[in-house]
Amino acid sequence: MSDFGHTFSRRGGARLFSNSALPGAPAGAAPAALSRHRFKAGYFLSNTLLARSNGTSVASPATDRPTTVADTQSPATTTNDVPATSDTPLLPHRRRQAARRDELRQTKSPTNSMATSLPPDASSRLADTAARAPADSLRRTLSALLSLSKPRLTVLVVLSAMVPYALYPVPAFLASTSAGLAAADAIPSLSPLTLLFLTTGTTLCSAAANALNMLYEPDTDAKMTRTRTRPLVRRLLSTRSAVLFAAGCGAAGVAALYLGVNPTVAFLGAANIALYAGAYTPLKRVSAVNTWVGAVVGGIPPLMGWAAAAGESATGDGTWRELLFAGDGSSLGGWLFAGLLFAWQFPHFMPLSWGIREEYKAAGLRMLCWVNPARNARVALRYSLVFVPLCLGLCAAGVTEWSFAVTSLPVNLWLVREAVKFWRYEGHKGSARSLFWASVWHLPVIMVLALAQKKGMWARVWSSVTGAPEDEDDEFDDDDAEWVEVVGAGSGSGVGIVGPAAGNTTSTRR
Structure with a gap:
């Protein structure tokens, strides 16, 4: 027995050979070879029938190797973990199962599916369009440049500036007298030219800030599912471009705001670029405070829209003090809108970042979602609670009717409920996804409700439809007073005076 080893033939039977027959084997190698080829526990179970039941065939003599216990464990282990090769062909149904497993493995997200549950953003779609276009084509260049601007985020920024501009309480618009109505007709609440410069300048400033953001972190973008398709990561554009x-x-954006709106709005636009690209983006690698800095960036566009409207109605020199810190308290509405957008960032971003927290951690970005998950949930809940007092403040500041406090309450309570669930489960059990989508719908609904209940809007619409003054009693009282004054001045004896003035004149003469 000392001169024999073991292996298996193609038919499954035992074949004996002498260790001395091994080519190039030294004379003293026989004992060592025997120690390596001792009989294993699964030796007598390894046969062709068992191999066929596992869905595999026996190895050819060219690839013979000693049989181990791992080779005879279970069919699931053999077919699921060992890749198919040309030497070990799989049966047809096993090949179909392996193909399905490979497909699932390729499409499976490395995180907990928050990234895959979101629809592809506009930047990714534009980058795909640019990648399919010819290398030197104009379509490729324009698509890649537009992808740099993050179109969907830019549209949100522009809308957040337009809504406060539209809701600014122009004094002449709220006037109830005929003189006030005439003044309101002469001074529209919205200037189309100013609105054009405001939206154009804000769009360009947002595009510049987003492009600088992508320029700063292509290495971390390449490590995350949400950002790995950006144009600079895929080298669809040169860094110089x-x-x-x-x-x-x-x-161009700052110039449009300066020339077409006012210097205060231009300064805010430039400050937004500096904060987003120069403070928020670098802080992402340093501290979780970056989220608060990013929230400040989100609160600046509403101030830009408010200052643009205030500049049209300014009675003084139109400086930043008058537009943003007016002594009569008329600037309060702009700061309330800024606070609303600032607070909204947290119930929106905290659940989104929690879903891809492992990617943030792997990329080296210090987000609260993985640095302190419990605090991440508390912050989202804390800021969701401030929307109720903010909406009440808009009513008290004369920006909206008091009905806005009632109609906005169900939407705000819905957001609070989802934030409570997110805090209680710390993002698990689908609470992160629920809060994220609640925040997506919350902001546009609040904005639309505020626009629909602008202070004095429906009273003015009613007076325009009926053709009657807003306050008929005041008008008649003014006419009576003028009649008495004219009659009293034009008649010394009171003869021929009729109406209320006649009685008053008679009593005076007596």
């Missing part, structure tokens, strides 16, 4: 695009958009 991206820098020129960002600089051009920033200069």
Whole structure:
């Protein structure tokens, strides 16, 4: 027995050979070879029938190897874990199962599916369009440049500036007298030219800030599912082209705001670029405070819209003090809108970041979702509670009717309920996804409700439809007073005076 080893033939039977027959084997290698080829526990179970039941065939002599216990464990282990090769062909149904497993493995997200549950953003779609276009085509260049601007985020920024502009309480618009109505007709509550410059400048400033953000972190973008398709990561654009695009958009945006709106709005636009690209983006690698800095960036566009409308109605020199810190308290509405957008960032971003917290951690970005998950949930709940007093403040400041406090309450309570669930389960049991989608719907609904209940809007609409003054009693009282004054001045004896003035004149003469 000392001169024999063991292996298996193609038919499954035992075949004996001498260790001395091994080519190039030294004379003293026989004992060592025997120690390596001792009989294993599964030796007598390894046969062709068992191999066929496992869905595999026996190895050919060219690839013979000693049989181990792991080779005879279970069919599931053999077919699921061992990849199919040309030497070990799988049966047809096993090949179909392996193909399905490979497909699932390729489409499976490395995180907990928050990234895959979101629809592809506009930047990713534009980057795909650019990648399919010819290398030097105009379509490829324009699609890649537009992808740098993050179109969906830019649209949200522009809308957050337009709503406060539309809701600014123009004094002449709220006037109830005929003189006030005439003044309101002469001074519209919305200037189309100012609105055009405001939206254009805000769009360009947002595009510049987003492009600078992508220029700063292509290495971390490449490590995350949400950002790995960005144009600079895929090298659809050169760095020089991206820098020129960002600089051009920033200069043109600030110039449009300065020349077409006012210097205060232009300063706010430039400050937004500096904060987003120069403070928020670098802080993402340093501290979780970056989220609060990003929330400040989100609160600036509403102030821009408010200051643009206030500049049209300014009675003084129109400086930043008058537009943003008016002594009569008329600037309060702008700060309330800024607070609303600032607070909204947290119930929106905290559940979104929690869903991809492992990607943030792997990329080296210090987000609260993985640094302190419990505090991440508490912050989302804390800021969701402030929407109720903010909506009440808009009513008290004369920006909206008091009915807005009632109609906005169910939407705010819905957000609070989802935030409570997110805090209680710390993002698990679907609470993160529920809060994220609640925040997505919450902001546009609040904005639409505020626009529909602007202070004095429906009273003015009613007076325009009926053709009657808003306050008929005041008008008649004014006419009576003027009649008495004219009659009293034009008649010394009171003869021929009729009506209320006659009685008053008679009593005076007596």
